[in-house]
Amino acid sequence: xxxxxxxxxxxxxxxxxxxxxxxxxxxxxxxxxxxxxxxxxxxxxxxxxxxxxxxxxxxxxxxxxxxxxxxxxxxxxxxxxxxxxxxxxxxxxxxxxxxxxxxxxxxxxxxxxxxx
Amino acid sequence: xxxxxxxxxxxxxxxxxxxxxxxxxxxxxxxxxxxxxxxxxxxxxxxxxxxxxxxxxxxxxxxxxxxxxxxxxxxxxxxxxxxxxxxxxxxxxxxxxxxxxxxxxxxxxxx
Numbered sequence: 001x002x003x004x005x006x007x008x009x010x011x012x013x014x015x016x017x018x019x020x021x022x023x024x025x026x027x028x029x030x031x032x033x034x035x036x037x038x039x040x041x042x043x044x045x046x047x048x049x050x051x052x053x054x055x056x057x058x059x060x061x062x063x064x065x066x067x068x069x070x071x072x073x074x075x076x077x078x079x080x081x082x083x084x085x086x087x088x089x090x091x092x093x094x095x096x097x098x099x100x101x102x103x104x105x106x107x108x109x110x111x112x113x114x115x116x
Numbered sequence: 117x118x119x120x121x122x123x124x125x126x127x128x129x130x131x132x133x134x135x136x137x138x139x140x141x142x143x144x145x146x147x148x149x150x151x152x153x154x155x156x157x158x159x160x161x162x163x164x165x166x167x168x169x170x171x172x173x174x175x176x177x178x179x180x181x182x183x184x185x186x187x188x189x190x191x192x193x194x195x196x197x198x199x200x201x202x203x204x205x206x207x208x209x210x211x212x213x214x215x216x217x218x219x220x221x222x223x224x225x226x227x
Contacts, residue, residue: 033214035215037218042220043153043204043220043221044218044220044221045159045206045208045218045221046218047215047216047217047218050214050215052214091158091159095214095216097214101147101149101164101165101166101171101172101210102164102171102172103149103151103161103162103163103164103172103174104149104151104159104161104216105161106158106159106160107158108157108158109158
């Protein structure tokens with residue numbers, strides 16, 4: 001079974017600065033997908049960014065980018081120019097590529113605080 | 117763009133009662149997933165359906181059942197409710213491109 005570990009229960013960053021959230025995972029599969037989801041106080045789960053394990057290039061979505069290190073099984077999220085609206089719980093998630101309808105395995109989450 | 121619709125948004129039930137949660141996936145999405153998120157917890161996968169057939173099963177209690185209908189909407193039926201079933205229940209949908217889009221959730225409170 002796959003496991004996802006987020007070692008930072010809480011992170012704090014000043015508005016406009018850059019912050020990196022860590023995520024490691026354990027799997028015996030060679031092909032899989034990794035995601036970052038954002039959960040603001042509204043509790044809505046919002047897909048932030050996705051990475052396919054077979055792609056060496058790190059995914060980028062506007063101010064959000066990842067550092068994917070497959071050998072190290074590491075998948076960190078970098079948020080540049082942090083904004084107040086970025087304050088939320090961030091969950092790292094793993095999805096097996098073997099079955100499209102497999103459930104996501106989530107980490108415990110990192111609570112991101114943005115200091116004005 | 118259309119999103120996943122869940123109803124009801126809030127539900128209060130007493131112990132031992134039954135609850136039914138409904139999920140309407142994004143149009144043209146053929147796969148539905150159910151997750152349970154307890155207070156302060158990460159979402160836990162319960163069950164999924166692809167083309168109206170059960171596809172994957174997670175930590176779903178035997179008291180819970182689910183199905184996907186011909187119009188692709190799905191229902192999660194929960195019987196003999198316990199206090200520990202109080203949680204936020206998410207439905208997500210996908211079109212088999214390995215991206216799951218979540219609905220707003222149903223907050224279930226069992227008293």
